[in-house]
Amino acid sequence: MRVKTGINGLDELIEGGFPEKSTILVSGTPGTGKTLFCLQYIHKGLELGESGIYITLEEKPEELRREAKRFSWDLKKYEDLKKLVILDASARVGLPQTEKYFVEDLDIENLLNKIYDICLEIKAKRLVLDSLPPLFEKEESIRSKIHKIGRILNEISCTSLVVSETLDENRFSRFGIEEFIARGLIMLNLEEIESRLRMRECRRSIFIRKMRETKHKVRRYPFYIGENGINIDVKGELL
Incomplete structure (x- = not known):
């Protein structure tokens, strides 16, 4: 079974969507x-x-709602219908909390238990964990925490996106081990190029590094952000 991504052009590149119940690293x-x-x-x-759950570890839920509204996506409507939960893991102890779903600290066991309970509550089919680096304040515990995350994602059987912000565009992930819990790896790039008028401009591109159970080209494709979100130029293969 395939899960439609909603990313314009992407399904065409990966045989109709993500493999169902897989974990994809973005x-x-x-x-x-x-x-x-x-x-x-x-x-x-x-x-x-x-139904879906969006776990945010950096941006506040209200910032996500505002970002979505730029593209006419009304997240609040689905929250009110109990089809979507935005779990606020960006909160810090002692700060006021206005969200219904939140965790006060980044204890990995507490967070994963909360995620598990919410997924059962709303019968979630899709999950986003955005993003991993805030969970890993102590580098010596990274490997153990990543394996715990991988186990819980396998148990809840959602089709999940896990975000890892890199500091170097040539690296697949921040810590070099996140990709091992994922069945797919998608890399987004932003690079400066020289235009025809010899002016510097930026170009975004997407690279499907791996996608299990899927035939796909190992190529970069340019994409742009329009009124309806991300649009991939599937005919514009880059070297």
Whole structure:
């Protein structure tokens, strides 16, 4: 079974969508469109009647709602219908909390238990974890935490996107081990190029590094952000 991504052009490149119940790592440097990619994926599921959970560890839920509204995606409507939960894991102890779903600290066991309970509560089909780096304050515990995350994602049987922000566009992930819990790896890039008028401009591109159970080209494709979100130029293969 395939899960439609909602990303314009992507399904065409991966045989109709993500493999069902798989975990996909979405990586890239800051500003490449990772959060938008995830919002677009979650919203597509909501349109198809599939419940979803979005775990945010950096941006506040209200910021996500505002970002989605730029593309006419009304997340609040689905929250009110109990089809979507935005779990606020960006909160810090002692700060006021206005969200219904939140965790006060980044204890990995507490967070994963909360995710598990919410997925059962709303019968979630899609999950986004955005993003991994805030969970890993102590580098010596990274491997153990990543394996715990992988186990819980396998148990809940959602089709999941996990975000990892990289500091170097040549790396697949921040810590070099996140990709081992994922059946797919999608890299988003932002690079400066020289235009015809010899002016510097930026170009975004997407690279499907791996996707299990899927025939796909190992090529980069340019994409742009329009009124309806991310649009991939599937005929514009880059070297």
